[in-house]
Amino acid sequence: MNTHAPTPDSSTPLDAFRLRLGKDELVPIVIGGMGVDISTTELALEAARLGGIGHLSDAMMPTVCDRRYGTHYVRSKLQRFKHNVHNLDKTVVQFDLDEIAAATRAHVAQAMERKRGTGMVFLNCMEKLTMNSPRETLRARLIAALDAGIDGITLAAGLHLGTLALIEAHPRFQDVKLGIIVSSLRALQIFLRKNAKSRRLPDYVVVEGPLAGGHLGFGADWAQYNLATIVAEIRAWLDAEKLAIPLIAAGGVFTGTDAVGMIAQGASAVQVATRFTVTHECGLPDEVKQHYFAAKEADIEVNTLSPTGYPMRMLKSSPCIGAGVHPNCEAYGYLLDGKGHCPYIDAWAREMEAHPEHRRPTVRDKTCLCTHMRNFDCWTCGQTTWRLKDTSHQNPDGSYQLLSAEHVFKDYQHSTEGRIALPEKAPAA
Numbered sequence: 001m002n003t004h005a006p007t008p009d010s011s012t013p014l015d016a017f018r019l020r021l022g023k024d025e026l027v028p029i030v031i032g033g034m035g036v037d038i039s040t041t042e043l044a045l046e047a048a049r050l051g052g053i054g055h056l057s058d059a060m061m062p063t064v065c066d067r068r069y070g071t072h073y074v075r076s077k078l079q080r081f082k083h084n085v086h087n088l089d090k091t092v093v094q095f096d097l098d099e100i101a102a103a104t105r106a107h108v109a110q111a112m113e114r115k116r117g118t119g120m121v122f123l124n125c126m127e128k129l130t131m132n133s134p135r136e137t138l139r140a141r142l143i144a145a146l147d148a149g150i151d152g153i154t155l156a157a158g159l160h161l162g163t164l165a166l167i168e169a170h171p172r173f174q175d176v177k178l179g180i181i182v183s184s185l186r187a188l189q190i191f192l193r194k195n196a197k198s199r200r201l202p203d204y205v206v207v208e209g210p211l212a213g214g215h216l217g218f219g220a221d222w223a224q225y226n227l228a229t230i231v232a233e234i235r236a237w238l239d240a241e242k243l244a245i246p247l248i249a250a251g252g253v254f255t256g257t258d259a260v261g262m263i264a265q266g267a268s269a270v271q272v273a274t275r276f277t278v279t280h281e282c283g284l285p286d287e288v289k290q291h292y293f294a295a296k297e298a299d300i301e302v303n304t305l306s307p308t309g310y311p312m313r314m315l316k317s318s319p320c321i322g323a324g325v326h327p328n329c330e331a332y333g334y335l336l337d338g339k340g341h342c343p344y345i346d347a348w349a350r351e352m353e354a355h356p357e358h359r360r361p362t363v364r365d366k367t368c369l370c371t372h373m374r375n376f377d378c379w380t381c382g383q384t385t386w387r388l389k390d391t392s393h394q395n396p397d398g399s400y401q402l403l404s405a406e407h408v409f410k411d412y413q414h415s416t417e418g419r420i421a422l423p424e425k426a427p428a429a
């Protein structure tokens, strides 16, 4: 914690504190990475303009480039492998590493060129995107992002035991900000031990608790864990080890006062996402944002549908649940492990065999995450999503008024006493 900062209590705004990363001082608000292109460039740039940190996501960059910049990466990969579409063995379906690198460079570079203000833009880099060749594709993504000038990289969705070694020869290795997301002290200890040879400590650690969106580092017993307790435990251990690494608390931080509560536990900043899912700048389609606004607490579940093997939180009404799309690995294939295998393919093949009369079976236990995240049909969300309706105005037709990222950011930054500032009411259409 900043030693000159006031005592954190409910009358203190988050803006009284600063996140120090080396010699940089930032507003202690980080907008978390949300794949696939849910945390857009526009969202990340707003966080940076306002003095905080925004994230791009490295999920499915070629697809994102096709949609945003008119490239044809997906079509050309499908062309290369269309002979394999009906084969359940996907070993041959390899990504072209040059294309991965080119897509990553293009997406990161356009964001860095447009960046204004004193904040930073980081990349959320997920190890679980194993892409049929885990080490090589991860290396290609990381190096391309470094080449394109990314300010920092947050290692996500995995323990990243060998990740630093993949980039330690890069000229920016010592300068770029590097952080890791963990959900327990044990995960952090293992990361530090396994990466000790790289002679470089992380610049920050994101501590993600059980209420976060996306994949979780907890099992079915997630409700028994508490973010504040984990933050305090990790802070105490780091202090005992004389490691002055700032902690960034994530998951369920809904107000500025919640954020100040995390500072009181030893965090130096918060990472937030759910409240930004209903902003104009968020990449979800507007009609999906309305589902997030309208959600009730009973509409949210943690399930095991993700082929990554991690539990994932989502709205029960997500169209991906039960959908039995033909696996699209020849076009996408981001979750193929190093042996051309994805648990969704097994589940889909089993249902096809059991119900040969159906062209499209119902697959209940797994989802084709690539296809559904790409199409915004997997509505992953944080546990506090049901509270979003309290953050805006309802229109006469029952829909909710979208917010600006600036409004939400400044509400986190300046609000006190658990209050949430409503936006100015939009004039009736």
Ligand SMILES: Cc1cc2nc3c(=O)[nH]c(=O)nc-3n(C[C@H](O)[C@H](O)[C@H](O)COP(=O)(O)O)c2cc1C
Residues within 6 Å of the ligand: 031, 032, 033, 034, 035, 036, 038, 057, 059, 124, 126, 156, 157, 181, 208, 211, 212, 213, 214, 215, 250, 251, 252, 253, 271, 272, 273, 274, 275, 277, 380, 381, 382, 383, 384
């Ligand atoms: C829609 C959505 C998508 C997410 N996708 C990712 C992701 O791709 N990678 C990741 O590391 N975290 C992901 N997260 C987690 C966030 O980055 C963040 O750490 C967490 O949700 C913060 O908690 P909050 O949503 O309660 O504010 C996602 C969260 C949401 C809401």
